[in-house]
Amino acid sequence: xxxxxxPTICTVDQLIEETxxxxxxxxxxxDDSLTDSFKWLPGQFVEFSLLGSGECTFCIASSAxxxxxxxxxxxxxxxxxxxxxxxxxxxxxxxxxxxxxxxFPLEELKGKNLLFIGGGIGLAPLRSLxxxxxxxxxxxxxxxxxxxxRTSADICYKEEIEEWKNNESLKVILTIDKAEEKWKEHVGVxxxxxxxxxxxxxxxxxxxTCGPPIMIKYxxxxxxxxxxxxxxxxxxxxxxxxxxxxxxxxxxIGSTYVxxxxxxxxxxxxxxxxxxx
Amino acid sequence: xxxxxYITEPAGLQSFYEAIVATNETYAPVxxxxxxxxxxxxxxxxxxPDSPIEQTMSIKPLFFPxxxxxxxxxxxxxxxxxxxxxxxxxxxxxxxxxxxxxxxRGLQVLDxxxxxxxxxxxxxxxxxxxxxxxxxxxxxxxxxxxxxxxYDVEQSDAMDVAVINGLDGKVYIQxxxxxxxxxxxxxxSGLAATNGSALEEMKKQYQAFSGSFRLxxxxxxxxxxxxxxxxxxxxxxxxxxxxxxxTCAFVCPTCHCFKITxxxxxxxxxxxxxxxxxxxxxFTLMAGGHNPRPAKYRRxxxxxxxxxxxxxxxxxxxxxxxxxxxxxxxxxxxSIFEVVNQVSNV
Ligand SMILES: Cc1cc2nc3c(=O)[nH]c(=O)nc-3n(C[C@H](O)[C@H](O)[C@H](O)COP(=O)(O)OP(=O)(O)OC[C@H]3O[C@@H](n4cnc5c(N)ncnc54)[C@H](O)[C@@H]3O)c2cc1C
Ligand code: SF4
Ligand code: SF4
Ligand code: FES
Numbered sequence: 001x002x003x004x005x006x007p008t009i010c011t012v013d014q015l016i017e018e019t020x021x022x023x024x025x026x027x028x029x030x031d032d033s034l035t036d037s038f039k040w041l042p043g044q045f046v047e048f049s050l051l052g053s054g055e056c057t058f059c060i061a062s063s064a065x066x067x068x069x070x071x072x073x074x075x076x077x078x079x080x081x082x083x084x085x086x087x088x089x090x091x092x093x094x095x096x097x098x099x100x101x102x103x104f105p106l107e108e109l110k111g112k113n114l115l116f117i118g119g120g121i122g123l124a125p126l127r128s129l130x131x132x133x134x135x136x137x138x139x140x141x142x143x144x145x146x147x148x149x150r151t152s153a154d155i156c157y158k159e160e161i162e163e164w165k166n167n168e169s170l171k172v173i174l175t176i177d178k179a180e181e182k183w184k185e186h187v188g189v190x191x192x193x194x195x196x197x198x199x200x201x202x203x204x205x206x207x208x209t210c211g212p213p214i215m216i217k218y219x220x221x222x223x224x225x226x227x228x229x230x231x232x233x234x235x236x237x238x239x240x241x242x243x244x245x246x247x248x249x250x251x252x253i254g255s256t257y258v259x260x261x262x263x264x265x266x267x268x269x270x271x272x273x274x275x276x277x
Numbered sequence: 278x279x280x281x282x283y284i285t286e287p288a289g290l291q292s293f294y295e296a297i298v299a300t301n302e303t304y305a306p307v308x309x310x311x312x313x314x315x316x317x318x319x320x321x322x323x324x325x326p327d328s329p330i331e332q333t334m335s336i337k338p339l340f341f342p343x344x345x346x347x348x349x350x351x352x353x354x355x356x357x358x359x360x361x362x363x364x365x366x367x368x369x370x371x372x373x374x375x376x377x378x379x380x381x382r383g384l385q386v387l388d389x390x391x392x393x394x395x396x397x398x399x400x401x402x403x404x405x406x407x408x409x410x411x412x413x414x415x416x417x418x419x420x421x422x423x424x425x426x427x428y429d430v431e432q433s434d435a436m437d438v439a440v441i442n443g444l445d446g447k448v449y450i451q452x453x454x455x456x457x458x459x460x461x462x463x464x465x466s467g468l469a470a471t472n473g474s475a476l477e478e479m480k481k482q483y484q485a486f487s488g489s490f491r492l493x494x495x496x497x498x499x500x501x502x503x504x505x506x507x508x509x510x511x512x513x514x515x516x517x518x519x520x521x522x523x524t525c526a527f528v529c530p531t532c533h534c535f536k537i538t539x540x541x542x543x544x545x546x547x548x549x550x551x552x553x554x555x556x557x558x559x560f561t562l563m564a565g566g567h568n569p570r571p572a573k574y575r576r577x578x579x580x581x582x583x584x585x586x587x588x589x590x591x592x593x594x595x596x597x598x599x600x601x602x603x604x605x606x607x608x609x610x611x612s613i614f615e616v617v618n619q620v621s622n623v
Binding site: 009250 | 350394546
């Protein structure tokens with residue numbers, strides 16, 4: 001197994017400061033000949049090594065339809081992520097293993113209205129699918145993105161969100177928790193805005209959501225109230241991981257391996273798991 | 278393929294072992310301060326392959342090392358240099374003597390997770406290049422309950438060759454796999470092949486052995502009941518004294534959780550993969566402080582459920598072979614046998 005754990009070297013091509021505690025690292029393979037063999041679908045993740053510090057799990061935050069690179073958006077959370085924020089700069093090298101895990105149910109999304117609901121750094125995995133869906137826009141009907149952050153400073157991907165807002169085939173709704181002087185969009189937590197302002201069509205709609213646990217909890221309750229069936233709500237689950245490929249036992253919830261059977265689950269699937277996440 | 282059984286005297290068994298040790302890289306349970314661990318042996322007298330004593334360690338570390346180097350890395354002027362330091366896990370063949378059948382079964386159980394999707398080729402190579410020669414126990418030890426689990430101890434094919442000391446004073450050496458048959462063809466040439474009467478003698482030995490068990494349970498009933506015992510208050514009770522030392526997992530032939538850690542000295546570093554356990558407080562602790570199993574009883578519940586429900590659901594076998602090693606080594610005498618029985622009945 002040891003070989004399976006040896007990472008491949010990637011170079012930081014670009015570093016984007018998203019918020020005070022989130023940075024996006026745009027990565028390219030140091031050995032360019034590996035670029036084309038690295039194939040992933042939205043929802044999958046990588047094991048990311050800052051060599052000498054350690055390894056962490058991050059979703060791939062960009063879509064493979066945008067070629068030549070992939071993004072990881074990293075929130076300062078613990079030891080390794082703090083080292084990444086403190087030390088890792090453009091031109092530096094990191095170790096990457098993956099891609100691992102399952103992906104969003106792309107076939108099932110075809111022909112549906114898509115409703116994305118993201119909170120904070122939770123927009124990262126959604127962004128991969130959003131980019132993918134924008135690049136294959138004809139496959140889907142209505143396309144709505146509801147994104148919330150604590151404050152306006154905590155909004156990730158600000159420039160890209162502007163592009164989304166300018167794209168007439170997308171509906172973008174932004175909200176922050178509390179009012180701010182220059183803020184012109186919505187104010188209020190995500191579930192509240194969902195219920196009061198979005199008026200989503202329930203029929204023929206798939207909801208794709210990711211965010212902090214508390215947001216997810218109340219959003220699921222709101223979706224239920226609005227009449228969405230658990231099987232039509234898709235989310236990505238966060239569990240501590242190490243190997244990423246179903247061997248180390250770390251990510252297990254019941255007989256489910258979050259790293260292999262997930263991280264993408266429908267709400268219906270989550271309801272069947274033991275209450276251990 | 279026909280599997281042959283050979284018959285000999287204890288002295289013949291001794292010569293059989295001697296010949297193996299002389300020509301093969303050989304491992305066997307070796308005693309040190311009253312504890313038994315599988316170690317490489319150079320001379321046969323060191324080995325006590327038919328020791329009835331409870332073994333402290335399983336043969337797991339010979340296939341899944343306690344700590345393995347994954348890679349070495351170095352920051353150079355041209356960038357990061359990663360050297361795959363994974364050594365060829367096992368170039369040549371090796372033989373392990375005196376393996377308990379429960380330990381051998383442990384490998385069959387581990388095979389399931391290692392051959393699932395991402396295949397662990399190091400483990401596989403070690404498995405392929407190893408001949409396992411078991412020694413049938415004469416008596417059950419205090420914490421043994423192997424005969425109560427989901428495998429046929431008597432006819433097990435978890436070992437390549439089974440050695441059985443008959444009650445008639447004879448020794449029966451039986452091939453259990455094709456690999457074992459070939460091995461015996463090459464290494465047991467001086468011994469006589471037997472016929473039907475040997476099977477009778479082996480059966481008698483098994484009956485005497487299987488009659489010596491203090492602990493018995495119905496695993497099907499336990500599997501069934503445990504499924505609905507997730508909320509059982511008994512978990513809290515059984516876990517009270519646990520000191521989360523992880524010993525039970527380290528000695529267990531089937532536990533296989535590991536962690537990945539880095540060790541850095543200036544611009545150089547090494548990455549390791551080492552044993553870990555779900556009883557460890559940090560096992561599921563995530564950045565930011567969220568921990569799905571913060572309480573001891575939740576971690577013990579994971580351990581018990583993984584062994585008797587989850588692994589069975591996923592891979593079709595129990596993640597426990599009834600060897601009792603965890604109980605022997607636990608500093609506070611927690612017995613997995615009692616845990617699952619208690620949980621099933623409360
Ligand atoms: C499928 C998946 C996708 C993720 N995607 C992102 C993302 O896009 N952006 C982002 O900022 N974060 C993401 N996370 C969370 C991220 O993995 C953790 O924040 C990160 O591992 C914390 O590492 P640390 O060393 O700073 O924290 P420490 O608490 O110091 O952690 C030590 C080690 O524990 C493990 N660990 C700790 N917390 C987690 C956790 N929540 N999940 C998995 N392993 C953990 C890591 O191996 C880490 O190296 C994701 C987690 C999962 C499971
Ligand atoms: S050996 Fe005993 S005390 Fe140590 S973790 Fe296992 S059950 Fe707990
Ligand atoms: S849990 Fe205990 S009895 Fe079961 S296989 Fe592991 S060490 Fe043996
Ligand atoms: S992260 Fe290792 S088994 Fe899932």
